[in-house]
Every structure is written in structure tokens, then in C-alpha cells.
Amino acid sequence: MRRFLIAGNWKMHKTVQETEAFAADLLPRLSAGSASRPDILICPGFPLLAAAHKAFSGSAVSWGAQNCHAEAGGAYTGEVSVEMLKSLDCTYVIIGHSERRAMFAETNQSCAAKIKAAMSGGLKPIYCVGETLEERRGNLTNDVLQRQIVEGLDGVEPGVDGVLTIAYEPVWAIGTGLAATSEMAEEAHAFIRAQLRDKHGEKTAEAVRILYGGSMKPGNAADLLKRPNVDGGLIGGASLEAESFAAIISHAEALAEH
Numbered sequence: 697m698r699r700f701l702i703a704g705n706w707k708m709h710k711t712v713q714e715t716e717a718f719a720a721d722l723l724p725r726l727s728a729g730s731a732s733r734p735d736i737l738i739c740p741g742f743p744l745l746a747a748a749h750k751a752f753s754g755s756a757v758s759w760g761a762q763n764c765h766a767e768a769g770g771a772y773t774g775e776v777s778v779e780m781l782k783s784l785d786c787t788y789v790i791i792g793h794s795e796r797r798a799m800f801a802e803t804n805q806s807c808a809a810k811i812k813a814a815m816s817g818g819l820k821p822i823y824c825v826g827e828t829l830e831e832r833r834g835n836l837t838n839d840v841l842q843r844q845i846v847e848g849l850d851g852v853e854p855g856v857d858g859v860l861t862i863a864y865e866p867v868w869a870i871g872t873g874l875a876a877t878s879e880m881a882e883e884a885h886a887f888i889r890a891q892l893r894d895k896h897g898e899k900t901a902e903a904v905r906i907l908y909g910g911s912m913k914p915g916n917a918a919d920l921l922k923r924p925n926v927d928g929g930l931i932g933g934a935s936l937e938a939e940s941f942a943a944i945i946s947h948a949e950a951l952a953e954h
């Protein structure tokens with residue numbers, strides 16, 4: 697059984713004041729603790745993490761980062777270490793988002809180093825994979841996913857306690873309003889889980905949550921979350937408004953564990 701994880705990736709949006717306002721809007725919308733409530737996560741920009749810490753402490757919402765550096769510390773101007781994130785009580789860190797791969801030269805290899813650093817420092821990585829439109833059209837989706845999984849998890853021991861999360865985010869679905877169909881998502885997620893099974897065994901494959909990301913909205917969330925290998929969502933645009941984020945959380949709650 698895997699509990700759903702509904703995670704918001706705020707990208708480069710919101711200020712401290714807007715973070716506080718979002719929390720004040722979201723928290724009353726959440727149901728009182730119940731076994732079926734999904735894990736809920738917000739990943740704001742680095743400067744907003746202290747505000748998220750303050751606003752979400754003691755609530756059902758966790759907070760995490762959108763990136764980290766692989767080194768523990770040193771002369772890396774502008775970078776943020778795992779230890780810094782831990783000192784703000786972050787629980788998760790997104791690694792290898794396609795925007796970072798495309799615009800900030802992240803590679804499967806740099807992702808592997810960051811995933812290892814995150815895990816050994818006590819943060820749960822959310823490792824992003826996904827194909828471009830050209831790759832899908834060229835029938836290369838599985839090849840790309842396989843390479844991202846093999847190389848990005850090189851030297852990583854995911855374990856059986858679900859510390860590692862993978863997010864399948866087809867690049868063509870991100871911010872376009874054009875989500876993958878639930879059939880496409882399920883096919884990719886099942887393929888990713890099969891890769892994990894081959895390399896790390898059944899128990900690990902069953903423990904790893906695989907989130908779908910790319911234009912997930914209240915209107916398509918239930919259909920996606922119904923699929924057996926879709927264990928939650930990594931949500932960009934629809935996580936910026938408390939109303940739409942809460943609506944997606946409600947869909948996950950209605951479907952509960954699967």
C-alpha cells in the first residue's frame with residue numbers, strides 16, 4: 697500500500713507575504729486528520745522556506761526544496777546544501793526537474809550525486825524523469841526513462857521504506873495545459889516501476905512512490921490518481937492557488953491508499 701503524495705512545485709513564484717496568505721487560505725480547507733488523507737507537500741523557492749516553516753509547522757503540510765547541491769558545503773556561491781535545508785526542517789527535495797535539466801545543465805549524473813547527498817543527509821528526494829515531445833514522437837520514451845533511471849540512480853540504494861520518490865513529468869505536458877492521458881501515465885509509471893524491480897527487487901519497487909506531473913488539475917486528477925501505479929502528483933500551476941491545490945488533495949483523499 698502506498699499513501700498518495702500531493703506535492704506542489706511553486707517554481708519561481710510567490711513572495712513571503714504570498715506564502716503566508718496561501719497557507720492561511722489552504723489550511724482551513726484541509727480535512728481533520730484521517731487515515732485517507734494524502735501526504736501533502738509544498739516546495740517553494742529557497743527564500744520562502746522559513747515562511748513555509750512558520751506557516752505550516754504543526755499542520756498536515758510538509759515543505760521541501762526545489763533543488764540542492766551535492767556537496768556538504770564549501771565555496772559554491774549561490775548554492776544551497778542539504779544541511780541548510782534540514783536546518784529549516786525540510787523533508788523533501790526535488791531533484792532533476794526538466795527545467796533544471798534544460799536550463800541549468802543538470803544531467804543524470806549530477807542528479808545521482810544530489811540524490812545520494814539528499815538521502816545521506818536525511819532528505820527525501822523526488823527525482824524527476826520524463827521525455828520531450830520529440831522523444832515521444834520518435835518512440836524513445838522508454839529508452840529515455842530507462843537511461844534516466846539507470847544513470848540517475850547509479851549508486852543509489854532506494855531501500856524499502858519509500859524514502860525515494862520518482863516523478864514522471866513528460867516535458868511536453870509541463871505548463872502546457874496538455875496533460876498525459878491516464879493511460880499514457882500508467883504505462884510510463886508501470887515501466888518505471890519495472891525498472892526499479894529489475895534493479896532493486898520487488899519490495900523496493902513497491903515502496904517507491906511514482907508521482908505524475910504535467911498539467912495536473914482538479915479536472916483530471918481523479919482520472920490520473922485512479923491508476924494503480926500513479927501514487928500522487930507533482931503539481932505546478934494548480935498548486936499556486938489554495939482552492940485548486942485543495943481540490944486535488946480531496947480527489948486523492950477520496951481515492952485513499954491504493
Ligand code: 13P
Pocket residue numbers: 705793865869870871872873909910911912930931932933934
Ligand atoms: P504544471 O502543473 O504547471 O504543468 O507543472 C508541472 C511541474 O513541472 C511540476 O514539477
